[in-house]
Structure formats: structure tokens, C-alpha cells
Amino acid sequence: MKISSQSFNDGAAIPGEFAFAVIDPVTRVSLSSNRNPHLAWTEVPEGTKSFVLICHDSDVPSQADDVNKEDREVPASLPRVDFFHWTLMDIPAEAREIVAGGHSNGVTPRGKTGPEAPNNLRHGINDYTSWFAGDANMQGTYFGYDGPAPPWNDSLLHHYVFTLYALDVPHLEVSGDPTGANVRAALDGHVIARVTLTGTYSLNPRLQKS
Numbered sequence: 001m002k003i004s005s006q007s008f009n010d011g012a013a014i015p016g017e018f019a020f021a022v023i024d025p026v027t028r029v030s031l032s033s034n035r036n037p038h039l040a041w042t043e044v045p046e047g048t049k050s051f052v053l054i055c056h057d058s059d060v061p062s063q064a065d066d067v068n069k070e071d072r073e074v075p076a077s078l079p080r081v082d083f084f085h086w087t088l089m090d091i092p093a094e095a096r097e098i099v100a101g102g103h104s105n106g107v108t109p110r111g112k113t114g115p116e117a118p119n120n121l122r123h124g125i126n127d128y129t130s131w132f133a134g135d136a137n138m139q140g141t142y143f144g145y146d147g148p149a150p151p152w153n154d155s156l157l158h159h160y161v162f163t164l165y166a167l168d169v170p171h172l173e174v175s176g177d178p179t180g181a182n183v184r185a186a187l188d189g190h191v192i193a194r195v196t197l198t199g200t201y202s203l204n205p206r207l208q209k210s
Helices: 180-186 205-209
Strands: 002-004 021-024 028-031 039-042 050-061 080-092 121-123 158-167 191-201
Touching: 002 191, 039 158, 050 180, 080 180
Parallel strands: none
Antiparallel strands: 002 039, 021 028, 050 080, 050 158, 080 121, 158 191
């Protein structure tokens, strides 16, 4: 399979309109338009019965001690973990495109509803659910796509990997809540092919200027 996007090129920066937050010169960050990017794919293998899409950030700090703190940066040496931004399941076998803004257009405090998604697809739960836990204004269950918002003082550029999986089943059975980890585990034994598209993003002005 091959995958591409009209929203960003593989290995290039993701535009702010597809992010959860953008740099603000006064407040450091502000909420963005949070639109899901356009994606398209070709050369689908024979026997494909559905697709699953997963977007994750592989550069999230494993500890939050220095995150978004004044007069310091999150060190590059800190071990990193995955943060799931989007899981979309039961994409029909005949589908070849996801329209920009078709699944997310703006930040929804406390999270978008789910798992129902347009055209009988299913959204999973993204990791803003745990990130905002305890925040009185934002806590909730976040279904669907919510874009990049890495720490504004992180010394690393973050990489957002969109992986499309071609499956041998029309409906993916997920054990437990449809979190990114549970969806990824449910794929075992059903993947015919996979393809990735990676975009980068940072809210650290130093990295944007470098």
C-alpha cells in the first residue's frame, strides 16, 4: 500500500490547523482548529475487508516533572512513550480517502462523543482522556481525533505516525475500552498490510527557529 496526504508531506511539519494547540506569543500556547488531516491510500492488497487507522506520538515524555515549566526544558535524554491521538476502525474495504476536517473540526472540551463515527465507522479513545484527568474544565472521555499539543518546553521535535492497517476482517473486535493500546492489541493476527505517514510538530519556539 501507499499513503499520502494533501495536508502535509511525509517527514515534514504538520500545519497548525491540524493541531490541538499552536504557539501564542503571549500565553505560550492557544487552542487551534484541531482538524483531522486529509489521508489517501492506494495499492490495497487483495483480500482486504476493512482498514484501521492509528495515529500516535512516539516522543511523549515518560515523566511530567519538567513538562511546561518555566526556565527549563524537558531533556532529550528522558525516555519517551507512545501517546495515541486517533484510532478509527471499521473503515470499509472500498474506502480510499479520509477528508480533512471530516472527523474533527475544533477542540471539544471534555472530549468528542463516541465510539460512533460518520458513515458507520468507529472512533477509539485517545490519550487526552488521561492527560486531562483531574482538570475541572477539560476532563472527560476523548473519542476520535485530537491533534498535536506537545510540551512547549520539550527539547525534542515530536513525530506523529499515521499507520493504516489493511485487515482480513470487516469488523475489529476490541477487548475492553477502545483505547489505542487495546486497538493495537486487537490487530494481532488480522493485518494483511500496513503503511505509515509521519508528520512532525513542536510548540517550542526555539525548535521552530532552528
